[in-house]
Amino acid sequence: HxxxxxxxxxxxxxxxxxxxxxxxxxxxxxxxxxxxxxxxxxxxxxxxxxxxxxxxxxxxxxxxxxxxxxxxxxxxxxxxxxxxxxxxxxxxxxxxxxxxxxxxxxxxxxxxxxxxxxxxxxxxxxxxxxxxxxxxxxxxxxxxxxxxxxxxxxxxxxxGTALTAAAWAQIRGTFEPELAVGARNWNVHLLYSSGAQAGGFPVVPGNGWYLFANPIMGAVEGGSGDVVAPSRSTEVYCWDNFGGLIPGWPRALRGGNQVEVAAAMGDVDLDGRNELVVVDRQLFVMDVGTAPLSAASTWPMDGxxxxxxxxxxxxxxxxxAVGDPAATGGTRVRFAGAFPNPTSGPSTQFRFAVPLRAQASLEIYDLAGRRVRRVLQEEIAAGEHVLGWNGRDDAGRPLAGGQYFARLRVRGPGVREDVSRRITVLR
Missing domain, CATH: 2.40.128.630 (Lipocalin)
Structure with a gap:
């Protein structure tokens, strides 16, 4: 239909x-x-x-x-x-x-x-x-x-039991997303990009009740992304990014019916704060009082x-669907990352596009999350952009060989995106 x-x-x-x-x-x-x-x-x-x-x-x-x-x-x-x-x-x-x-x-x-x-x-x-x-x-x-x-x-x-669909979001302070996935026998796992399980997980919602609902991720407590999983125990569970139950959770649903589908999260009433929506045989909307996070830190609903x-x-x-997006910058933020990659430094270029005039920053971080170079921070016009980088840090020193991350952050009317790409520097 x-x-x-x-x-x-x-x-x-x-x-x-x-x-x-x-x-x-x-x-x-x-x-x-x-x-x-x-x-x-x-x-x-x-x-x-x-x-x-x-x-x-x-x-x-x-x-x-x-x-x-x-x-x-x-x-x-x-x-x-x-x-x-x-x-x-x-x-x-x-x-x-x-x-x-x-x-x-x-x-x-x-x-x-x-x-x-x-x-x-x-x-x-x-x-x-x-x-x-x-x-x-x-x-x-x-x-x-x-x-x-x-x-x-x-x-x-x-x-050893059937798994739910996996949710993807950055909630542990890494550049790569984590994966949250539920197991039928009442476990919720959080996995790093390496496949290793994150500390504090797995967690257990409604011990003894099969878990059918896919987990979601978003801001319940605020600050970083949290993991939400409704249970057939008639409760909704919320854990922080280290697996601790958030104070005040789980919350029992007044209807007392089992929940077998994922929750959804978003700013329903446009007050700048998240609501959490859960359905059993009734529809429940809970104001959790926190501002939404960036798209990279949120998996807000089933699918x-x-x-x-x-x-x-x-x-x-x-x-x-209708033409060459390179002609206009398209309708989304696009970041191709570094070219060439791996790179030895002096001739490195970053190519990206923004859909409208916006404030943009492009920064390079080491694996410990320390910023080593700010390549760009200014308001830019809509369309494609190419920036050069000489392979040096903010003090003008050549970066040591190894792995780094380039993060493009774009803020503008209706646009709030962070996109990261991995860079390999050869020396």
Whole structure:
């Protein structure tokens, strides 16, 4: 079904698929001629629909033969080529597709059925996206854009039980995002990009009650991101980024009913503070009194966003659907990172784009989180920008060889983004 803002069904909808199978949808900018396309996973089929409920010309519907699709496909530009891919799971396999290409980007068998939605994020800050795929055997696979295992994964939960979808956000003060994932037998894990479990985790919501709800991350206590997981114990649990229960939590729901779906977090009433929304058989809205964090530090709902792209801090660039985003700067912040990379220093360039006039800073940090060089801090115009860097710190000394991070921070009307990229300096 599709409805206009008044709740009236749109012309051409509903669209009938297999009447015996549930349908799962996501929406994203996948390439022209339409700004966005609806992606449908139902039974063993992946289909595409435009705003009129019609498959776009020259697109390929996909039949997968490894099982049924059980969650909304994820959408993101996994290979950083400027065009988003669709990533879906069926049975024990993960697939990646492009809208207008007849062959999959990759297909990867995991050896166990996927238990929840696949999700996307840039775990190593190289500009391409990784794919988190939870399984019924209690393993969380993280794949690169070719379908190969990311170093340090799969992670295996000691519970050996089915995992929820993974949430991605920076909540431990690192540059890379962490992954929060629940296990059916009442554990919530927090994992570093290396695959190691963060100190203070796992935590246990509603001991003895199966956990079905995907965790989310955002500001409950304030300062840094927190982990939220509703439980079938009829309570909502909130932990800080080191696994400590936040004072006043868990909170029992007045309805006394089990919660089996993820909570959602956002500024519902536009007062500058987060609300937490939970549903059992009733809808509960709680004002937690904290300001929202940056997009990189938040996974606010099931599927990450209202379109259910399942992609962490991956704003859509709808200009990719109608033309060359390089001509205008696009509709999102883009940061290509350093070139060349690895670099020896003197000829290094950073290329980035902003959608509107904004305040921007570009800073370089060492692995301990110390700022070693501020390359830019000023108000800049919309469009593409290229900055040179000589490989030196703020005092003019050449940086030692090793790993560093470049962080682009952009603040403007409707734009609040932090994007980090890894740099390797050779000496």
């Amino acid at each position: 599709a409805f206009d803002p008044r709740g009236v069904p749109r012309d051409g909808w509903p669209v009938q698929y297999d009447p015996g199978a549930p349908a799962f949808v996501s929406i994203g900018a996948l390439g022209g001629p339409y700004p966005r396309t609806v992606v449908v996973g139902t039974g063993g089929h992946i289909g595409f629909l435009n705003y009129r409920g019609v498959s776009p010309l020259e697109t390929f519907g996909w039949n997968v033969f490894t099982g049924d699709v059980i969650a909304a496909p994820a959408i993101g530009d996994i290979d950083d080529d400027g065009v988003a891919e669709i990533v879906a799971a069926a049975g024990g396999s993960v697939f990646a597709f492009k809208l207008y290409e007849p062959s999959p980007v990759f297909s990867r068998a995991l050896g166990s059925d996927v238990s929840a939605a696949v999700t996307l994020g840039d775990l190593d800050l190289d500009g391409t996206l990784e794919i988190a795929a939870p399984t019924a055997a209690g393993q969380l696979f993280v794949l690169d854009h070719t379908g190969a295992d990311h170093p340090g994964f799969p992670f295996t939960s000691p519970t 990450h966003d209202p379109q259910r792209t399942g992609c962490s801090d991956c704003p859509e660039d709808v200009t990719t």
